[in-house]
Amino acid sequence: MANFNEFLSRANLIDQNIQNEMFTWDGPDGKKSRIDRVLVNLEWLNLWPDAVLIAGNKNTSDHNPLIWGKKSLFWGPKPFRFFNGWFEFPRFLEVCKQLWCSYDIHGYAAHVVLNKCKLLKKDLKKWSVENGVKNKLELASLECYIYDLKKTQEVRNLVPFEVSKLIDFKARYKSLQRQENRKKMLQSRVNWLRFGDKNTKFFHNMARIKNNASVIAGLQIGEVWCENPAQINHMYWACSVSSLRPKKLFN
Structure with missing residues (x-):
């Protein structure tokens, strides 16, 4: 088996998992083995990411036929992803409180909390998109203001009011940049890239292999x-x- 695994590694092939059977062959004296296998490469997985391998019925044969299927199961809504960077936005907690208090839902406590959380999730997603657009526009404006003041500084000394403005603009720019960087870090899973392989394509391929191997069809x-x-x-x-x-x- 070690030689077979070494061959797979050198040939860049993946031994596709079978969803519903551990063995594909029944021999004499109750012997069982998984001698029927399907090998694919990364290019194939990229073309068919939803493919799963299922063993059919043996009927009169001592081997299970292997059949390709598609994983299109819906296990319910995806969990809500909360970004820690939201806490760095001014008035974030105040916005959450205002939204929460604005929902007029009646009933028993668990029912009220559940439905308020659903509405809050929807409104926070909308708020995040709108706030992200505002941040990008403000960053662009701040870059122009800082650029103009620095150009002015090359010609003459800035007056105290302009110096104060430049300091405020830089502080605000750094704050917004930090928020955007944290958002991008969480969205792109930079933690893995920092502690693992730096090759993004390699990361996605490994993630696809792991997902393909652990899927429950x-x-x-x-x-x-x-x-x-x-x-x-x-x-x-x-x-x-x-x-x-x-x-x-x-x-």
Whole structure:
């Protein structure tokens, strides 16, 4: 197996995971093995990022046919991503408080909190886009102001009022630049680039390989291979609730 893995590494090939079976061959005396494999390269994964490999039924053969499928499951809405850089924006907490208090929702406490969080998420996304546009316009204006004052400084000495303005413009420019840099850092996952490989293409390829290997296209429920997210969620919560029930320790 070590030689096979070394061959894959040298040939830049990926051994595609099979979603619903651990073995693809049944031999005599109950022997099992995964001797049927599908090897792909990064170019293929880039062309077909949603492809998953599924083992079909053996029927009369002792091998499972391997079938390509597509992972198009919807497991629900994506989690809301909060940017730490938002705290550096002036009046951010005040904006959140005003939005939260403006929602007129009635009912029991959990219902109110849940629906207010949904509305706040939507409004914060909109606020982030609008504020980002304003920041870019303000940065461009500040660059012009700073440039003009520096050009003036080359011709004559600045008066105290102009010196004060230049200091304020530079401080505000640095603050906005820091906000933009933090936003870009969080969006582009620079933490990985700082501590890992600097090659962006390599990073995306490794992330795609990892995602392709860990994707769950379905689950085996009893004797049935299920790819319906609603049924899988129902079975998951049913098993979770049953595992949380108190067990009888003594007769």
